[in-house]
Amino acid sequence: MNRFLRASNLIPVTIIAAVAAMVVYANLRDARRSQAPHTAAATGTRDAPTTSREDLDTRVAGMEARLAKHPDDSDAAFMLADALLRQTRVKGNPGLALRAEKILNGVLKADPANYDANRMLGTLYLSQHRFRDALKVAQKNSAARPLDPVNYGAIGDAQLELGQYDEAFAAFDRMMSIRPSASAYARVAYARELQGNLEGAASAMKLAVSATSPTDPEGLAWSHAQLGELHFQRGKLSEAKAEFARASQVFPAHPFAVSGYAKVLAAEGDTVGALELLRRAADRSPTPDLAMRIGDLLARLGKQEDAERQYALAEAGWRGDAPDPTNLARFLAEHDRKIPEAVTTAETAASARRDIFTEDALAWAYFKAGRIVDARRAIALATRTGTQDATIRAHAAAINSAPTTVAAK
Amino acid sequence: MKKSAYFSMVFVLLVGYQMMPGLASSHREAPLISGDPLADNTDVYAFVSPDASDTVTLIASFVPFEDPQGGPNFYRFGDNVVYEIKIDNNGDGAEDISYQFRFTSQTTNPNTFLYNTGPIKSLDDPNRNLYQTYTVSRVEGGRTVSTAGPMRTIYDNVGPASTPNYGGNGSGIYEFRQADGTVAKVFAGQTDDAFFLDLRVFDLLYGANLSEVGNDSLAGYNVHSIALQLPKSSLKGTGSIIGVYSTASRPATTTRQAGSETTSGALIQVSRLGMPLVNEVVIPVGQKDKWNGSKPTDDSQFLNFVTEPEVPKLLQLIYNIPAPSTPRTDLIEVFLTGLPGLNQPSNVKASEMIRLNMDIAPTPSPSRLGALAKDIQGFPNGRRLTDDVLDITLQAAAGILKGANVSSLGDGVDRNDVRFRSNFPYIALPHSGGNPWKLNPRPAVN
Numbered sequence: 078m079n080r081f082l083r084a085s086n087l088i089p090v091t092i093i094a095a096v097a098a099m100v101v102y103a104n105l106r107d108a109r110r111s112q113a114p115h116t117a118a119a120t121g122t123r124d125a126p127t128t129s130r131e132d133l134d135t136r137v138a139g140m141e142a143r144l145a146k147h148p149d150d151s152d153a154a155f156m157l158a159d160a161l162l163r164q165t166r167v168k169g170n171p172g173l174a175l176r177a178e179k180i181l182n183g184v185l186k187a188d189p190a191n192y193d194a195n196r197m198l199g200t201l202y203l204s205q206h207r208f209r210d211a212l213k214v215a216q217k218n219s220a221a222r223p224l225d226p227v228n229y230g231a232i233g234d235a236q237l238e239l240g241q242y243d244e245a246f247a248a249f250d251r252m253m254s255i256r257p258s259a260s261a262y263a264r265v266a267y268a269r270e271l272q273g274n275l276e277g278a279a280s281a282m283k284l285a286v287s288a289t290s291p292t293d294p295e296g297l298a299w300s301h302a303q304l305g306e307l308h309f310q311r312g313k314l315s316e317a318k319a320e321f322a323r324a325s326q327v328f329p330a331h332p333f334a335v336s337g338y339a340k341v342l343a344a345e346g347d348t349v350g351a352l353e354l355l356r357r358a359a360d361r362s363p364t365p366d367l368a369m370r371i372g373d374l375l376a377r378l379g380k381q382e383d384a385e386r387q388y389a390l391a392e393a394g395w396r397g398d399a400p401d402p403t404n405l406a407r408f409l410a411e412h413d414r415k416i417p418e419a420v421t422t423a424e425t426a427a428s429a430r431r432d433i434f435t436e437d438a439l440a441w442a443y444f445k446a447g448r449i450v451d452a453r454r455a456i457a458l459a460t461r462t463g464t465q466d467a468t469i470r471a472h473a474a475a476i477n478s479a480p481t482t483v484a485a486k
Numbered sequence: 487m488k489k490s491a492y493f494s495m496v497f498v499l500l501v502g503y504q505m506m507p508g509l510a511s512s513h514r515e516a517p518l519i520s521g522d523p524l525a526d527n528t529d530v531y532a533f534v535s536p537d538a539s540d541t542v543t544l545i546a547s548f549v550p551f552e553d554p555q556g557g558p559n560f561y562r563f564g565d566n567v568v569y570e571i572k573i574d575n576n577g578d579g580a581e582d583i584s585y586q587f588r589f590t591s592q593t594t595n596p597n598t599f600l601y602n603t604g605p606i607k608s609l610d611d612p613n614r615n616l617y618q619t620y621t622v623s624r625v626e627g628g629r630t631v632s633t634a635g636p637m638r639t640i641y642d643n644v645g646p647a648s649t650p651n652y653g654g655n656g657s658g659i660y661e662f663r664q665a666d667g668t669v670a671k672v673f674a675g676q677t678d679d680a681f682f683l684d685l686r687v688f689d690l691l692y693g694a695n696l697s698e699v700g701n702d703s704l705a706g707y708n709v710h711s712i713a714l715q716l717p718k719s720s721l722k723g724t725g726s727i728i729g730v731y732s733t734a735s736r737p738a739t740t741t742r743q744a745g746s747e748t749t750s751g752a753l754i755q756v757s758r759l760g761m762p763l764v765n766e767v768v769i770p771v772g773q774k775d776k777w778n779g780s781k782p783t784d785d786s787q788f789l790n791f792v793t794e795p796e797v798p799k800l801l802q803l804i805y806n807i808p809a810p811s812t813p814r815t816d817l818i819e820v821f822l823t824g825l826p827g828l829n830q831p832s833n834v835k836a837s838e839m840i841r842l843n844m845d846i847a848p849t850p851s852p853s854r855l856g857a858l859a860k861d862i863q864g865f866p867n868g869r870r871l872t873d874d875v876l877d878i879t880l881q882a883a884a885g886i887l888k889g890a891n892v893s894s895l896g897d898g899v900d901r902n903d904v905r906f907r908s909n910f911p912y913i914a915l916p917h918s919g920g921n922p923w924k925l926n927p928r929p930a931v932n
Contacts, residue, residue: 272741
């Protein structure tokens, strides 16, 4: 190990680590966006497999074996794609989503009108942040089955990410009016959160927890972790902690449970404890978001060099995310790195989508570049839903109180 | 920088960029397609109680495929679900009486996630850490006329160490007085899944070999059931024939809600079940969302699926069993109106529910083929736990009521995997998580 860490090897080692971060990037990427959907087809329905870590592994292996024997078994393909999408979330490996896409496309090639496959394709596009593609597919699916609530969920999810909030909320309400479910409650919760109604969001998320299938521990852990996030935002640290603990009990070491719990520890002042948890999570599946958070905690402990190493990893990981550059822009602006690039990156992101988090990244990049007038215009859009998001609120306060003639950094 | 390192970096960046589309996955995504087993109605039973013939027993089961070992804290009724057993007592298709069940999860010790903190020996044993209480209300014409409770559900059959002598003391039965002064019995909690069939029959209909059947797909699984034993006098309407079905509803919330409501939203029906197999076999996949949200009074919209059924066509195609000529008025009687002279109310409006003639006394020797075997106390007159509804329905679909010679048609599963109880709630005790019979010799059956 020491031999490997010699200075001359350090650059390749860093690069390898950066690649690892990029490749496994998907999970834990940025807090707010895409609370929107993806998921599991058959999950929780009659005779459906459960979504524990072991069962997902078993299902992938089993369905792959079935497909190897019967390549045209569309049920097996469908179940495999579903399990792979689930694993994308808990393992943080986007390669799994690519495999799912390949499998789904195989099904659709043989049977272009296959409704279930088309429905999952919308989900897959959402998970890959191809929001316009997702919207198109979901609208087509909803024309085919106007009373399938799932399609309105997918439509709303895509519109939300594109910043079309009124349309998205209407789609979620439609989804709910057809069939209240854990999926619909979670979306209503997020819509309320975006509008700054944190209490209402928490009550809707409690309904989501109570409506989640007992055979869907992954979904249940997700709901508990979301509820924890909402408690955290409301400053209810002990409630938040309990929900994250519950999430981890339901689905051991679920990434959201771990990072949420670490967030509470950090807020309570236990920086070392938080660091330890995040490092363990990063050992399991490194992501740029984890690297950034670890960096922030290291910086708090005064370990600037170590922090810088983590930031380099985070930046490298986010730099690879060309379809969705918002995170990179946000990271650069937030950490005072390469501000001119942060501006152009955020502008690129905002040309494709006008959601409040992209607008916020843009506003903060402008602010750091000293373009206060532009920053004010963007932050007005970032706050247009009434969000109480702490970062956005802090940015808005700084931008709106800054003199318009401030010198560029 | 060494050249080799430089090249590897370029290589890395190229690889990184090639993988970019895949890097776009996000983690905050809420599940989109989620099942709702807590509100999933599996079966409804309605029969004159064999040991108390002045009463009728109504049972509705939910939460399919509970693995007895699947984790004792997994299974429960949904806290925000309103479960209902509905009764139409004048044949017009509209509910006249509804029994509404509402459940609330409780925790004895909030500092632990454990289901129990020691052996549970009674309903209110303090070792029972996670438990549910419930109320049952009788609603007539939209008005609540009485509410009983809170009562406790029976605990899950965790295993001999946690739940010794399961089914003994505290078997989960309560009595309550109704507004008309009559006394009713109620039960809620985990039970065996009483439906017996080879689920592969659905698969095999689509082109395999019907001789492969014979395995009870539901053997060894549990469900959560609600059961009522009600004096006939409290159910009678214009006659003695009642229609019975069950629903589950969840509260709707909205994105624009200002306050912090939880369950005050409008109730939306998410599941509906009356006659067995209608949802599975008669209603096409693309119509199921519509079906689950629909009311019996609107069933004319589904009439074509009954009069022009798919199953007989498949039977003809695959097994050369001739499909009876359509429209199938015989199936309208089985599924929608009841059979004339047996369980059809006068002036009946065609609507899908179990129709029970309460005047037919229980027989000491029921036939699994019910009315098809001249045992008119049984299915499709009401539905008893022992009625082999899969075989009866399959034979009916193949035209036995039109004289077709199809009495040998069936799935090869003729009885439940465990014996039913001889007293209320009749449905069998749940399989034990510590001793699931799937791992043990098959017990005696009735």
